[in-house]
Amino acid sequence: MSAPSDIPQAPKVTEREARQVAEAAREQDWRKPSFAKELFLGRFRLDLIHPHPLPAPDDVRRGEAFLARLREFCETHVDGALIEREARIPDEVINGLKELGALGMKIETKYGGLGLTQVYYNKALALAGSASPSIGALLSAHQSIGVPQPLKMFGTQDQKDAFLPRLARTDISAFLLTEPDVGSDPARLATTAVPEGGGTSRSSGAESGGDYVLDGVKLWTTNGVVADLLVVMARVPASEGHKGGITAFVVEADSPGITVEHRNSFMGLRGIENGVTRFHEVRVPAANRIGPEGAGLKIALTTLNTGRLSLPAMCVGVGKWSLKIAREWSAVREQWGRPVARHEAVGSKISFIAATTFALEAVVDLSSQMADESRNDIRIEAALAKLYGSEMGWLISDELVQIRGGRGFETAASLAARGERAVPAEQMLRDMRINRIFEGSTEIMHLLIAREAVDAHLKVAGDIIDPDKALGDKAKAGANAAGFYARWLPKLVSGPGQLPNSYGEFRVPGHPDLSAHLRYVERSSRKLARSTFYAMSRWQGRMETKQGFLGRIVDIGAELFAMSAACVRAEHLRADDDHGREAYQLADVFCRQSRIRVEELFNRLWSNTDDIDRRVVDGVLSGTYTWLEEGVIDPSGDGPWIADATPGPATGENVHRPIR
Numbered sequence: 001m002s003a004p005s006d007i008p009q010a011p012k013v014t015e016r017e018a019r020q021v022a023e024a025a026r027e028q029d030w031r032k033p034s035f036a037k038e039l040f041l042g043r044f045r046l047d048l049i050h051p052h053p054l055p056a057p058d059d060v061r062r063g064e065a066f067l068a069r070l071r072e073f074c075e076t077h078v079d080g081a082l083i084e085r086e087a088r089i090p091d092e093v094i095n096g097l098k099e100l101g102a103l104g105m106k107i108e109t110k111y112g113g114l115g116l117t118q119v120y121y122n123k124a125l126a127l128a129g130s131a132s133p134s135i136g137a138l139l140s141a142h143q144s145i146g147v148p149q150p151l152k153m154f155g156t157q158d159q160k161d162a163f164l165p166r167l168a169r170t171d172i173s174a175f176l177l178t179e180p181d182v183g184s185d186p187a188r189l190a191t192t193a194v195p196e197g198g199g200t201s202r203s204s205g206a207e208s209g210g211d212y213v214l215d216g217v218k219l220w221t222t223n224g225v226v227a228d229l230l231v232v233m234a235r236v237p238a239s240e241g242h243k244g245g246i247t248a249f250v251v252e253a254d255s256p257g258i259t260v261e262h263r264n265s266f267m268g269l270r271g272i273e274n275g276v277t278r279f280h281e282v283r284v285p286a287a288n289r290i291g292p293e294g295a296g297l298k299i300a301l302t303t304l305n306t307g308r309l310s311l312p313a314m315c316v317g318v319g320k321w322s323l324k325i326a327r328e329w330s331a332v333r334e335q336w337g338r339p340v341a342r343h344e345a346v347g348s349k350i351s352f353i354a355a356t357t358f359a360l361e362a363v364v365d366l367s368s369q370m371a372d373e374s375r376n377d378i379r380i381e382a383a384l385a386k387l388y389g390s391e392m393g394w395l396i397s398d399e400l401v402q403i404r405g406g407r408g409f410e411t412a413a414s415l416a417a418r419g420e421r422a423v424p425a426e427q428m429l430r431d432m433r434i435n436r437i438f439e440g441s442t443e444i445m446h447l448l449i450a451r452e453a454v455d456a457h458l459k460v461a462g463d464i465i466d467p468d469k470a471l472g473d474k475a476k477a478g479a480n481a482a483g484f485y486a487r488w489l490p491k492l493v494s495g496p497g498q499l500p501n502s503y504g505e506f507r508v509p510g511h512p513d514l515s516a517h518l519r520y521v522e523r524s525s526r527k528l529a530r531s532t533f534y535a536m537s538r539w540q541g542r543m544e545t546k547q548g549f550l551g552r553i554v555d556i557g558a559e560l561f562a563m564s565a566a567c568v569r570a571e572h573l574r575a576d577d578d579h580g581r582e583a584y585q586l587a588d589v590f591c592r593q594s595r596i597r598v599e600e601l602f603n604r605l606w607s608n609t610d611d612i613d614r615r616v617v618d619g620v621l622s623g624t625y626t627w628l629e630e631g632v633i634d635p636s637g638d639g640p641w642i643a644d645a646t647p648g649p650a651t652g653e654n655v656h657r658p659i660r
Contacts, residue, residue, distance in 0.1 A: 021186060021246075021297070026298075026451070027298075027301075031377065032374075032376055032377040033045070033048055033375075034378070034379070035376065035381065035564075036381045036384055036557065036561055037377070037380055037452065039528075039557055039560055039564075040380075040453035040454075040525075040528065040529065041456055041488075041529050042488075042491065042525050042528065042529025043491075043529075044495070044496070044518075044525045044564075046503070046518065048376060049366060049564060049568050050568045050571070052366065052568050052569060052572035053366075053372075053373055055117055055372065059117045059120065059372075060120075062114070063116055063117060063120030063123070064120075066100075066105070066114060066116060066124065067124060067127060070102065070127055070128060071127060073096060074131035077092075077096050078093055078128075078131040078132055078135065080131055081422065081424070083132045083134055083135075083270070083271040084132075084270055084271070084424070085413065086271075087265070087270040088273075089135060089138065091659050093135070094138070094172075094226075094659050095659065097139070098169060098170060102124070102128070103142060103143070103167060103168060103169060103170075103171075103172065104167065104169060105120075105121045105124055105143060106118075106143045106144075106148060106149070106152075107143075107148055107167060107168040108164075111161075112164070112168040112169055113168040117372045118309060118371045118372050119365060119369055121143070121368075122310060122316075123313070124139075125139060125140055125313045126314055127317065129313075129314040129318075130317040130321050133268070133269055133318075133428070134269050134431075135271070136317070137272050138172075138222075138271075138272065138273070140314070141174060141175065141222040141223045141272075142173050142174075142223055143173075143310075144306075144307035144308075144309075144310040145175040145303060145304065146174055146175050146227075146229075146231060147163060147167055147175075147230070148164065148167045148168075150231055150248060150290050150299050151250070151290065153302060153303065154290050154295075154299050155290055158287065159288070159290070166228070166229070170228070171229050172223055172226055172658075172659065173223065174221050174224040174227035174229075174231075174253075176218040176224065176231065176232045176277060177189075177218070177233045177300060178218065178220050178221075179216065179217060179219055179645060180219045180276075180643045180644075180645040181645060184440070184444045186233070186297050189234070189235050189246055190217075190647075191214065191217070191218065191235065191279065192214070192215050192216060192234055192235050193212040193214050193235065193236050193247060193249065194212065194236070194237060195210060195239070195242050211283045212234075212236070212249065212283075212284045212289070213282065213283055213284075214232065214249070214279040214281075214282040215280060215282070215647040217261075217277070217279070217647070218277045219276055219645075221275050221276070222272055223273055224260060224273065224274065224277050225260050225263050225274065225275040225655060226273040226657055226658060228252075228658055229250060229251070229253060230252075230277075231248055232250075232251050232279075233246055233248055233296045233297070233300060234247060235247070236293045236294070243293045243294050244293055244294060245293055245294025245295075247294060248289070248291060248295070248296040248299045248300070249284050249288050249290065250290060251288065253656065253658070254658070255282050256282070257281050257282035257283075258277065258279055258280075258656070259277070259278045259650035259654045260276070260278075260654055261275070261276045261277070261650060262652075262655065263275045264276070266434070267430050267433060268427070268429075268433055268434060269431050280650060305382055306371045306378070306382055307439070308382045308440070309364060309367055309386070311386050311389060311438060311439055312360060312364050312385040312388070312389025313368075313389075314435075315360060315389040315393030315396075315435060316364055318393050318428060318432060319357030319361075319392075319396050321428070322353050322357070322397060322428070323350075323353050323354055325404075325425065326353055326400055326403050327341075329404060329423075330346060330403060340403070349399045349402065349403055351589060351593075352395075352399060353399055353400065354586060354589075355589040356395075356396060357396065358566060358569075358583070358586040358587065359392075359563075359565065359586075359590045359594075360388070361569070362566045362569035362587075363385050363388060363566075364385055365569065366381075366568065366569065367381045367382055367385045367565075379452065380449060380452050380453070383445055383449050384449060384561050386439060387442060387445040387446070387449065387558055388558040388562055390435035390436045390438075390442065391442060394429075394432050394433065394435065394436060397429045397432045398429060400425050400428070401425050401426060404423065409426055411426060443547070445554075446550060446551040446554045446555075447547065447550065449554045449557070450550035450551070450553060450554050453553065454532060454536065456484075457532070457536055460480050460481045461477060461478075461480075462477070463477035464477045464478055464481060464540070465540045465543075491526075496519065496522050497518075497519040497520065497521070497522030497526070498519075500519075502518070502519050503515040503518040503519060505571065506518055511574070511581060511585075512584050512585060513588075514567045514570060514571070514584060517563055517587075517588070517595070520563075520591075520595060521560045524556070524560055524602075525560060527602065528553065528556050528557060528560070531553065531602070531605055532553055535553075546610070548608060549605060552601045552604055552605050555597075556601045559594045559601070560598070563594050566586075566587040566590050566591060569583065570583040
């Protein structure tokens with residue numbers, strides 16, 4: 001085995017090499033239709049989401065039965081204030097969740113799980129997360145990105161038989177990708193898995209013989225402190241018989257050489273068991289490798305395609321709770337002779353919370369049901385749901401704190417100590433902040449979604465702007481692009497959105513007219529596609545550097561998707577005689593609010609400060625403005641910006657504590 005000093009450090013890669021690694025991990029083909037993909041191309045395919053897809057009756061029965069059990073458990077056994085105060089979920093609560101089967105919500109019944117659909121899994125996370133966001137995070141990290149999901153999608157039958165029964169009932173899992181110096185740039189992954197013995201790695205399954213030896217350090221391992229099983233991403237060096245590359249492994253958390261060196265503390269989610277995990281000469285059987293060598297990053301990204309839906313589901317829960325508190329508080333708190341809700345400045349915030357919560361639930365339920373049916377490719381929908389849910393959920397939490405005023409800034413414990421209702425609004429704001437970073441920051445999500453949104457363009461015209469392509473390839477690409485755009489561009493000129501009678505089924509007597517909003521979505525979809533085409537024509541190869549522009553393009557698409565989902569959900573509820581009139585009203589208000597945001601975003605596509613912002617950044621980095629920093633004291637402590645992650649044996653205490 002190689003000595004630790006011989007183990008490669010984080011690879012030095014160029015920006016282009018890093019992009020190539022990310023591109024290679026993408027799902028390249030679109031084998032199923034995608035509503036959101038079509039939306040970015042200027043094609044409003046309402047038929048892909050309307051009528052609203054519905055779960056099977058048996059799935060509803062099982063899901064509702066579990067939600068009832070989970071609610072009873074959370075109401076009687078979960079003390080969110082205690083978890084916040086002690087910064088830990090009590091072991092008896094976690095064991096109770098195990099007995100309920102909450103660890104196996106998404107695991108098939110034949111492996112001992114509950115076999116819930118994505119829809120009911122998300123509802124369960126919203127419910128548990130409302131009792132304690134830390135519990136929602138624990139359950140989500142275990143099932144959405146932990147060992148069960150990649151095994152379900154890519155594991156061998158032997159792996160499923162060995163691990164899924166444990167994961168369904170007793171074992172907690174964690175996902176280990178991030179490193180101290182590697183975040184959203186996996187090309188620089190430093191943790192290594194060096195093969196020893198065994199057969200060739202080039203088959204699609206795992207070998208029966210030989211081991212891999214893991215060395216490295218992983219950061220921000222949610223559940224890592226208490227986990228029993230880990231899914232670890234490590235770089236296999238290329239060698240004879242070994243393709244190499246970033247590879248996924250199932251690793252027993254108590255294996256010799258694994259040390260949880262530190263339990264991290266955060267602004268919010270104080271109860272999560274998140275740590276720093278060191279691997280030193282950890283032997284992992286080749287049979288524990290998930291998929292072939294080099295497929296690890298693709299496995300991670302594919303897992304996240306639906307795994308990302310858990311986060312916006314919990315944002316929906318926060319929206320519902322915020323609406324309840326805003327309603328109850330603003331009806332009893334009086335200012336200037338009337339309840340604060342009757343003052344327009346506060347009332348507009350309550351309207352925003354109600355309408356946006358309705359839209360977020362519409363987005364999550366629609367995306368989740370499409371995931372369950374597996375008839376659509378929802379990679380963009382799930383990413384949009386994560387992006388939009390985390391951003392709007394944060395705004396909802398912030399508005400609730402503002403509505404509560406000074407009491408919103410005061411802790412629940414302090415409120416209770418002086419005799420008032422212990423409303424944890426400030427805690428919820430802190431807990432919600434991480435969602436804009438978890439599972440792909442907002443900035444990374446903008447780039448990821450933008451890449452998928454322009455995929456059709458790059459497929460026909462990518463070689464034209466690729467500096468490494470030969471002239472012959474460019475000429476061929478030019479001919480292909482000419483044919484594609486000759487057919488595509490004329491379709492962006494006019495469409496159903498310009499016809500006053502389009503989408504007439506959403507024009508119901510006695511209800512707000514939602515058909516007008518869908519016509520707006522159709523027109524805006526074509527405008528969005530035209531704007532993207534114009535930008536690609538203008539900037540060509542520099543398009544990937546225009547992150548401000550791309551972010552606004554994605555944000556417009558997110559708003560249009562949310563408007564579509566809200567209208568479809570409202571009509572579904574009306575048809576089912578389930579608060580249909582109220583749903584139409586909420587959808588109408590949301591769409592009106594959303595349209596204002598869309599128009600602002602369209603204006604900012606071309607009227608913005610992106611260029612001069614870059615010049616200011618150059619000045620900041622070169623020290624031009626250091627005079628502006630004078631007159632303050634930096635309270636930060638000493639130490640490096642990024643902790644040393646040199647592979648080697650652990651030097652401190654192992655704080656790993658499996659829960660039994």
